[in-house]
Amino acid sequence: MEKENLQPKLVFDCFAEVNKVPRPSKHEDAMAEFLVRFGNALGLPTKTDRVGNVAISKPATPGLEHLPGVILQSHMDMVCEKNADVEFDFMKDPIRTYIDGDWLKAQGTTLGADDGIGVAMQMAILKSTDIAHGPIQCVFTRDEETGLSGAEGMGSDFMEGQYLINLDSEDEGEIFVSCAGGATTVAEFPFTRAAVPAGYYTARVTVRGLTGGHSGDDINKNRANANKLLVRFLVEEMGKTALRLIDIQSGGLHNAIPREGSAVIAVPASFRDQLSADLNLLLADARKEFAVTEPDLAMELSTEPAATEGQEPDETRRMLLALLAVHNGVYAMSQSIEGFVATSSNLASIRLQPDTGTVRVVTSQRSSLLSDRMNISAVVRAAFTLGGALKVETGEGYPGWETNPDSILVRKAVESYERLFGHKPVVRGIHAGLECGLFSVKYPHLDMVSFGPTLRGVHSPDERLLIPTVQMVWDHLLDLLKSI
Numbered sequence: 428m429e430k431e432n433l434q435p436k437l438v439f440d441c442f443a444e445v446n447k448v449p450r451p452s453k454h455e456d457a458m459a460e461f462l463v464r465f466g467n468a469l470g471l472p473t474k475t476d477r478v479g480n481v482a483i484s485k486p487a488t489p490g491l492e493h494l495p496g497v498i499l500q501s502h503m504d505m506v507c508e509k510n511a512d513v514e515f516d517f518m519k520d521p522i523r524t525y526i527d528g529d530w531l532k533a534q535g536t537t538l539g540a541d542d543g544i545g546v547a548m549q550m551a552i553l554k555s556t557d558i559a560h561g562p563i564q565c566v567f568t569r570d571e572e573t574g575l576s577g578a579e580g581m582g583s584d585f586m587e588g589q590y591l592i593n594l595d596s597e598d599e600g601e602i603f604v605s606c607a608g609g610a611t612t613v614a615e616f617p618f619t620r621a622a623v624p625a626g627y628y629t630a631r632v633t634v635r636g637l638t639g640g641h642s643g644d645d646i647n648k649n650r651a652n653a654n655k656l657l658v659r660f661l662v663e664e665m666g667k668t669a670l671r672l673i674d675i676q677s678g679g680l681h682n683a684i685p686r687e688g689s690a691v692i693a694v695p696a697s698f699r700d701q702l703s704a705d706l707n708l709l710l711a712d713a714r715k716e717f718a719v720t721e722p723d724l725a726m727e728l729s730t731e732p733a734a735t736e737g738q739e740p741d742e743t744r745r746m747l748l749a750l751l752a753v754h755n756g757v758y759a760m761s762q763s764i765e766g767f768v769a770t771s772s773n774l775a776s777i778r779l780q781p782d783t784g785t786v787r788v789v790t791s792q793r794s795s796l797l798s799d800r801m802n803i804s805a806v807v808r809a810a811f812t813l814g815g816a817l818k819v820e821t822g823e824g825y826p827g828w829e830t831n832p833d834s835i836l837v838r839k840a841v842e843s844y845e846r847l848f849g850h851k852p853v854v855r856g857i858h859a860g861l862e863c864g865l866f867s868v869k870y871p872h873l874d875m876v877s878f879g880p881t882l883r884g885v886h887s888p889d890e891r892l893l894i895p896t897v898q899m900v901w902d903h904l905l906d907l908l909k910s911i
């Protein structure tokens with residue numbers, strides 16, 4: 428198959444145009460200008476707002492003026508990740524796509540189908556002369572991937588319509604009707620320096636090789652959390668010997684399940700062999716516990732230069748117990764959608780800060796219900812408060828999108844799908860943020876759904892688009908526009 432022959436041709440041609448325009452998150456100026464030029468060239472009403480979102484309106488095709496207004500929405504930015512051995516400048520180079528069987532991929536970089544394929548579908552509808560639809564507004568938001576600041580900064584009068592179809596989902600055959608809201612809870616623990624007695628052995632304990640993943644989407648996949656494994660070992664050893672904590676640097680982004688971490692500790696020199704034996708025992712146990720999900724799990728000990736100062740031991744004891752106790756992973760399953768995670772928390776990072784001299788712990792909580800999210804954040808704060816944290820704070824967070832059982836759009840989308848493909852789509856929620864959460868606050872009366880073609884490996888150079896699902900989603904979208 429040649430790239431030029433991919434179907435639906437209009438959509439893939441638009442996607443090729445989109446992929447010529449650089450659009451890293453927070454650097455969407457060129458993309459916004461491209462879309463404004465596109466709308467103006469078609470002679471369609473085109474506007475931008477103060478945060479740089481773009482909207483292009485298109486009147487109904489003749490005879491369908493009576494239909495309610497539909498907003499089609501995607502985000503214009505993309506995650507820019509590349510393989511280390513690839514020369515590529517996301518600020519100016521076009522994405523180099525190629526076909527591999529049924530998949531469209533990019534050479535060593537993210538593909539930008541998240542959410543460029545949604546953008547392309549909107550452009551195809553705006554450009555088309557033979558697609559039947561009522562009044563349409565195509566909305567392109569900025570900076571979905573690194574803070575949702577486009578949707579966040581949008582005024583409550585920018586979008587016009589009764590229904591909104593978000594084109595930023597990644598599983599054909601699934602219709603999303605709710606998303607989780609979330610917040611970050613940060614604690615700072617004291618790290619008062621005290622002398623390490625003479626005759627101690629100093630070592631670094633490292634956990635690495637874990638699978639990691641997204642702290643929302645992947646939280647129910649039984650993956651190990653590097654911070655939890657590290658703390659588990661330190662607490663075990665603290666129960667046996669006079670352990671001193673010298674440094675801890677574990678975990679990374681707040682929205683990622685931590686894959687690696689390390690701590691520097693000191694123990695009486697006579698305990699050295701025991702320390703190493705204990706680590707091997709825990710490693711053997713952990714490999715059994717995570718036999719399926721963590722094939723490359725590793726825990727290692729290495730000798731460090733003798734430390735003279737470490738955290739005051741009682742502070743260490745209380746902090747480590749709090750980190751062991753604090754909830755991590757799924758907290759509650761949904762009572763309305765079978766098998767769907769309702770509420771979770773992720774222990775994302777534990778880091779001694781050289782500037783403040785405190786240990787900063789970052790966690791993130793998600794839930795499809797605001798009250799549940801506030802409760803899990805309180806649970807996390809409680810553990811940290813008991814552990815002697817100097818400061819524990821939950822940020823304002825972002826809102827979720829709650830299932831609307833009376834949604835006409837969801838019913839129409841399901842009926843249309845069944846009519847076209849002969850079976851029911853899966854109707855479900857997503858345990859991660861979508862821009863729909865913010866829209867549900869600013870536009871409380873908007874009836875929304877989210878769907879899109881199948882993508883895999885998103886946010887990584889392995890990102891790929893399942894080509895046949897683009898035609899399916901396109902047919903579904905056009906049918907829904909007619910029948911709404």
Ligand SMILES: [Zn+2]
Pocket residue numbers: 502541542571595
């Ligand atoms: Zn996206």
